[in-house]
Amino acid sequence: MTGLAPAVWGSTYLVTTELLPPDRPLLATAVRALPGGLFLLALGRKLPVGVWWLRALVLGVLNIGAFNFLLFFAAYRLPGGIAAMIMSAQPMFVVLLAALLLGDRIRAIHALACTVGAAGVVLLVFKGRASLDTVGVLAAAGGALSMALGITLTKRWGRPAGVGLLTFTGWHLTAGGLVLLPFWLALEDLPDTLTGPNVIGFTYLITLGAVLSYLVWFRGIERLPAVAVSFLALGSPVVATLLGYLVRNETLSPLQIVGMAVIFAAITLGQPRPPEPKPHPER
Incomplete structure (x- = not known):
């Protein structure tokens, strides 16, 4: 179930390029987060209390605001394949952060999975030689680190008692959208x-791309180890590649198919x- 969230996020590139107004990534990200967040807050009718004002802000910035801003910024400065390669370091960051902040043991199987996933x-996604932009590389690495730290801190802090998942997700989306708002107002117009396709695209981003996908995502963080959640995010470029092939008639080479199999591995x-069953004592 948790893997459905990265699958939906993998469709964001296609929706953005085919349905949304061009060259407005901050508008797309702010509209994706803020209306859905406010809707969930209206449903839950509960604001953070005490330390959760700060925690909700931090988690909203890490999971949504900073992550999406850095991701779009890197996409504009780097070829998509290079950005995706750098972002694939995110599970490695989670493995390290989970050891530092959650006390999880670094396992050899996780190191192997990081290598295999990368x-x-x-x-x-790699398309041959490409020039590297230093600022773009730093932005992509920062986006991967932001998502990794967001996953780990969400797991560490959990969800406050008496707060439903709808409200908790609303805190994240609202905080992330509010942080992005001044950047959008300053840098874009x-x-x-707004055309019919624009409205359809924004509606998709708000409903499936934000509200439903982040509900599933945060539910998964509660129920699964942080490291396991981080590897599920590798499904996003797989979905993006498949949609490009099915909808935009992009090529799909045998090497890419092998790459998908390796990612699933x-x-x-x-x-x-699963824990091994304990043997029954002999009578």
């Missing part, structure tokens, strides 16, 4: 007109193993 992403390696 290799799979390279096979899936509104399109002259890494995701499988990163999941928790």
